[in-house]
Amino acid sequence: MDAPDYQLITKSDELAPALAALWASPVIGLDTETTGLDAHSSRLRLLQLGTPERSWIIDLFHFPAGALGPVRELLAAPHPVKVAHNAKFDAKFLLKHAGVRLGGIFDTYLASLLASAGNESDRHSLEAVVQRYLGIQLDKSAQVSDWSGELVGYQLDYAARDAAILLPLREKILERLDEFDLMVAAGIEFECVLPMAEMELAGFYLDSGCWRAQLERVRAAHREASDELQSELGRGASQMSLFDAPPQINLDSPQQVRDALARIGIEVEGTSESKLHKLAREHAVIKRLLEYRSLSKSLSTYGESMLDFIHPVTGRLHADFRQIGSPTGRITCSQPSLQQVPHTVEYRSCFRAPEGRKLVVADFSQIEMRILADFSRDRALTEAFHSGADLHRTTASQMLGVALESVTPAQREQAKSLNYGIVYGMGAEGLANRIDSSVQEAEVLIEKYFAAYPGVDRWLRDAAERAVKEGRSRTASGRLWVYNFDVFDRAQMAQMRRVGKNAPIQGTASDIFKRAMTLVDAGLKEKDAQIVNLIHDEIVVECAEAIAEEVAGIVEGAMVAAGREFLTRIPVIVEAVVSDAWLKK
DNA sequence: TAGAATCGCCAC
């Protein structure tokens, strides 16, 4: 593609005519060039803005932040719409280096992801998307050039072209979004971009001293467990002589562990947690092995590596959040994953509010079950939520036909397993495995569950049938997942039925969650408060101590409002707690 | 020997 008509702007008197044309355009392309990928340690060099007729390249090295006034106004306004590819990136740099909250975003990256409807083989780089939608091959070689020095012609051509291509690209993707009824879902996604950028830029504070102390405790326990297991498992090994140490077993190798267990007379098919768990009661060595595994996991995944992610400039963790991380629309997080920190006080208390600040930890109460109740219109499940009583206890009471007060803890646990398992399409074997019962007993429990909630039974069967018949599913916002299962493969068909039950529920939960994020962010706009983490149904906000209670109220209200946009028949409950650390008090 | 595949396990 040839370079479009463009003008390089290095003086403030050149801005006015450009701004006049940009304000007059309903949609403009936006791109930035930066000296690196990290907004805290890199600089913003160029801001490219394009109308269909013309592009402008603003060299920000020539503009102190104060001189950008009128441009900031344009960028913050909801109109004109700004088309950008992966706008989160540009939004972070604009926020950090120009103090602008980018408004009116149309993100071609997110749009492309939505339009691909869960097809994970599609790539979504600007290059790939331009190729797919416009049939044009882009040359991206200038992207990684040095953007900190004197700019040369090919860099400016490249910069102008990337902004100009976004407008025709948006047109084509819009056609596809419209064709697939994805406009509502796209709107939800676009509104999340700025909150996501703000969150990543702010980062999540981790007390490194606390974390190191925790690691030391785990290390000691790990050594102890390892020594004990080596001597236990070494017993079965043949020894050269009495004075030779028994050969070391690699406890992290499932193969070696299985062989070692066999030598001391314990035969196992697999060494996974669920298989071993059942044997843990009769064999102390297995119980120890499971403890060892858990400690290993702690050390490897949540060990020093977490500290390596602390940013040298901000002293905080700036994880990478993928806004559409799964086909159901869930957000995922990596480097580090702040969504899988062990749910124990020892770990979570290290994520705490800095001096003078508080964390507000707010999560939806049983949102997926509420969605299931709303979708299925099951009378008993609906009643269970309206009663306000403990869901699992109520489920047990309704299944077993006993009074609420006489439900035993064991019965409640079984009902809980059913409530959680059922939205994943769990079968009798799965339940039996989980609650340590026979398959027959599990079958009886499932029958009782569906007898108590016949509407749920009907909805789940129907969802599975629809999934198979249509080969796709949608969430409440219309988010689409076109399945890629092999219809000639029995196992894959069974999986498709389970996904058909789960995807609309999990996906609607992420619709609600994303709306919640937008509303929370809007509610906190003028406050000294900032979203710092997102975990599927939980939002963590850091704020000034003095306004913590008020912020908790705003967060709770916003999340409830988001839930009510989608659930009309079932109450939405959010628990918001003010805390010094990432704990629900 | 580097990268892919697999296992196992953390979160929701």
Add this chain to the structure above:
DNA sequence: AAACGTGGCGATTCTA
């Protein structure tokens, strides 16, 4: 073989 859905990640094992 799989058996409960979505992910990320680390260690081991396999493979080209």
